[in-house]
Amino acid sequence: MTLAEVLTGAVDYLTARGVDTPRVDAELLLARALGLQRIELYTQHDRPLTDPERARARELVRRRGAREPLAYVLGDWDFRRLTLKTDARALVPRPETEIVVERCLELLEGTAAPRIVDVGTGSGAIALALKDERPDARVTATDRSAGALALARENAEASGLDVELVETDLLDGLSGPFELVVSNPPYVGVDELGALEPELGHEPQEALVDRGQTQRLIETARFGWLVLEVHEARGPEVARQLEAAGYGDVKVSQDLAGRDRIVEGRWTR
Numbered sequence: 001m002t003l004a005e006v007l008t009g010a011v012d013y014l015t016a017r018g019v020d021t022p023r024v025d026a027e028l029l030l031a032r033a034l035g036l037q038r039i040e041l042y043t044q045h046d047r048p049l050t051d052p053e054r055a056r057a058r059e060l061v062r063r064r065g066a067r068e069p070l071a072y073v074l075g076d077w078d079f080r081r082l083t084l085k086t087d088a089r090a091l092v093p094r095p096e097t098e099i100v101v102e103r104c105l106e107l108l109e110g111t112a113a114p115r116i117v118d119v120g121t122g123s124g125a126i127a128l129a130l131k132d133e134r135p136d137a138r139v140t141a142t143d144r145s146a147g148a149l150a151l152a153r154e155n156a157e158a159s160g161l162d163v164e165l166v167e168t169d170l171l172d173g174l175s176g177p178f179e180l181v182v183s184n185p186p187y188v189g190v191d192e193l194g195a196l197e198p199e200l201g202h203e204p205q206e207a208l209v210d211r212g213q214t215q216r217l218i219e220t221a222r223f224g225w226l227v228l229e230v231h232e233a234r235g236p237e238v239a240r241q242l243e244a245a246g247y248g249d250v251k252v253s254q255d256l257a258g259r260d261r262i263v264e265g266r267w268t269r
């Protein structure tokens with residue numbers, strides 16, 4: 001079979017299994033299996049694949065067809081300037097979280113050597129991107145999941161970024177002070193789980209399900225700026241919680257799709 005035939009078969013297979021971007025996914029998976037750039041799939045379209053190449057491609061496409069997230073099947077994923085290792089130990093970093101990092105960088109402009117803590121760091125995405133883009137910052141990252149922290153450590157080592165990783169509940173045991181506390185806490189309601197895409201069933205449930213972490217963080221993170229990624233339906237509600245807890249300069253920002261996603265406030269007492 002030629003490369004073009006295998007690609008067409010993969011697109012059909014992923015389409016039949018309900019993957020919403022079957023062509024892009026098939027191209028990325030095939031390119032990864034063959035060690036090619038995506039463009040080379042087309043410049044080499046009529047070359048026959050060897051048996052080992054076909055076996056590698058088939059395995060990746062099969063996993064994606066079982067609705068494993070593309071980032072887990074590929075094993076890495078781009079987040080801002082970094083390429084992070086991704087697997088089932090932690091949530092796949094999302095594009096809207098890149099906007100959270102952007103907002104943090106804006107709030108930290110003019111603050112030299114800021115002390116930052118990323119609560120619930122997962123793969124390390126926010127903490128590592130902030131350290132990468134603000135090398136003068138002192139960055140701590142926490143998570144309650146030992147698996148997530150192990151992945152974050154691998155990502156820190158691979159990217160050569162110096163971030164302190166602490167296994168704890170929210171901010172427990174950290175003394176601060178911090179100029180900025182940032183978090184993308186779990187914010188999916190238990191009642192929403194059934195309606196989610198099958199891909200989310202492969203991600204750690206403790207990374208997804210809201211167990212009151214946002215409210216607890218608002219009550220405990222009483223340092224400098226607090227920047228939270230929130231459920232798109234809860235921006236104004238979380239903003240009110242921040243105000244009620246005594247934060248000033250409260251603001252809701254949108255992601256690139258115009259959804260309320262980021263809530264910030266400043267602790268000034």
Ligand SMILES: C[S@@+](CC[C@H](N)C(=O)[O-])C[C@H]1O[C@@H](n2cnc3c(N)ncnc32)[C@H](O)[C@@H]1O
Nearest residue numbers: 093120121122143144145169170184185186207
């Ligand atoms: C939505 S994921 C975000 C991961 C990463 N920050 C990102 O944006 O891709 C939430 C993370 O918070 C962690 N987590 C949940 N409850 C926690 C708690 N009480 N204390 C610390 N981390 C917690 C989960 O293990 C998970 O890694």
